[in-house]
Amino acid sequence: MLSEEEKRELKEMAASSTLREEFRALRNNSRDLEVCVNVDQLVQWLTAVSRICPNRVQPRPFVRYVNVKI
Numbered sequence: 001m002l003s004e005e006e007k008r009e010l011k012e013m014a015a016s017s018t019l020r021e022e023f024r025a026l027r028n029n030s031r032d033l034e035v036c037v038n039v040d041q042l043v044q045w046l047t048a049v050s051r052i053c054p055n056r057v058q059p060r061p062f063v064r065y066v067n068v069k070i
Contacts, residue, residue, distance in 0.1 A: 022048035 002010070013019050029037075029045050037045075 019051075022051060 025044060025048055029041065
């Protein structure tokens, strides 16, 4: 069950034509995985993802693998 705040957020998101267009682009791009992607499409996708996930990426320590077998 959604809270009133969650319902309000969903309504606001649905009213945003920019957000709808970005989700449409993400959905279309996910269907076209086997198609070559040009730079403009990649930048458009990265822009949409950065708006959906605006938090900065936290740095992670480098993991040294001492014993790697292939």
